[in-house]
Amino acid sequence: MKRLHISFTLLVCCQWPLSLCAQENFSQATTTLAASCAACHGPHGNSMGGTPALAGLNKDYFIQRMQGFKSGAIPATVMHQHARGLTDEEISTLASYFSAQQRRTPVTAPMQSFRGAQ
Ligand code: HEC
Numbered sequence: 001m002k003r004l005h006i007s008f009t010l011l012v013c014c015q016w017p018l019s020l021c022a023q024e025n026f027s028q029a030t031t032t033l034a035a036s037c038a039a040c041h042g043p044h045g046n047s048m049g050g051t052p053a054l055a056g057l058n059k060d061y062f063i064q065r066m067q068g069f070k071s072g073a074i075p076a077t078v079m080h081q082h083a084r085g086l087t088d089e090e091i092s093t094l095a096s097y098f099s100a101q102q103r104r105t106p107v108t109a110p111m112q113s114f115r116g117a118q
Contacts, residue, residue: 026097033090034097040078044101056103062095 026034034044037054041047045054054062068074069083070091086094 025100026093030093030097033086034094037082037094045098046101046104053103054098055101057095057098059095059099062098063091066091066095 037045040051041054042049042051045057047053065074066079066083066086067088069076069079070086072080083091
């Protein structure tokens with residue numbers, strides 16, 4: 001398990017160097033807000049597990065999904081709570097942020113399910 005943990009850390013550090021993250025155009029408030037999504041959706045929206053990846057999602061689709069979670073129209077396990085805590089403006093800004101992130105498929109991943117999902 002320790003080895004897996006180390007390779008996971010290396011993977012995250014090597015695959016997403018800051019210079020490639022297209023963060024420059026976004027305010028600190030936006031990147032901080034987006035970072036709160038990383039626990040489940042991965043670094044810059046590149047999910048490492050079964051949670052849907054957000055990187056590179058179409059902006060309109062992102063907003064539609066978030067508004068659906070917020071109103072309860074779209075069934076969800078946890079996203080209702082997250083969406084309800086965001087204003088329409090924050091959702092729109094996050095949509096721009098995640099649509100601008102490059103979708104990455106890591107070459108190695110510690111989780112088999114991750115490989116299968118891509
Ligand atoms: C606790 C884990 C968790 C966190 C934190 C979280 N999400 Fe999610 N997200 C999920 C899960 C799980 C789903 C699948 C729908 C569901 O079951 O709620 C999802 C689905 C989504 C979707 C729909 C993706 C698609 O392709 O349909 C969007 C958009 C999204 N999340 C955005 C966000 C944003 C933006 C944040 C941060 C503000 C965030 N999520 C934080 C777990 C999380």
